[in-house]
Amino acid sequence: MKGLIALAFAAAALLVPSTAWAAPNAGPTSGGFYDIEVGEMVDPPEADGFPTDVVDIELARGCKRVWAARVYRNLFGVALWRYFQQQGFCYNGTRITSLYDWRRWAEVYAPVWDFVGHIGRATVGRAGTWHYGTWTQGKFKLCAQVCIDTKLPWVDIDVYGNGGWSHKTGGT
Numbered sequence: 001m002k003g004l005i006a007l008a009f010a011a012a013a014l015l016v017p018s019t020a021w022a023a024p025n026a027g028p029t030s031g032g033f034y035d036i037e038v039g040e041m042v043d044p045p046e047a048d049g050f051p052t053d054v055v056d057i058e059l060a061r062g063c064k065r066v067w068a069a070r071v072y073r074n075l076f077g078v079a080l081w082r083y084f085q086q087q088g089f090c091y092n093g094t095r096i097t098s099l100y101d102w103r104r105w106a107e108v109y110a111p112v113w114d115f116v117g118h119i120g121r122a123t124v125g126r127a128g129t130w131h132y133g134t135w136t137q138g139k140f141k142l143c144a145q146v147c148i149d150t151k152l153p154w155v156d157i158d159v160y161g162n163g164g165w166s167h168k169t170g171g172t
Helices: 002-013 054-059
Strands: 033-042 062-073 079-091 096-108 113-125 131-143 147-151 154-160 165-170
Touching (some): 033 165, 079 131, 079 154, 096 154
Antiparallel strands (some): 033 062, 062 079, 079 096, 154 165
């Protein structure tokens, strides 16, 4: 009986083709599938994870945490899982003065999907320059009795010395 229930969940999750994807910021494709969620939060100096180096705080015009997520949905628009990346940064108008509170994590909502782990990370730039970029990739598997699908989502966030930022997501 337990095996039949797991198989039913796996069959329902298969309503999402493994090749479906959406361009960044395009929202869901016609059947749902992949989409992107983003957010930004301005940080006051007493925020958790905020840099405590007095020099950096005095040099900063502002600080914020930004995040982006690759979201996988079924045909009905229900999120099956999300893969997130977050980056905190301070800026003074011409350069990034501090980097802080970098995180990546997964949330799984469908019982037959499992987050297997983070499989990649890359960065470019550093504090003191105009640009810093960070990229991460995770691995999800669809398994009932047997694993029948694997997804490899990635999230890329770029932050800039003027407080701007951009994001991209991808992976199949």
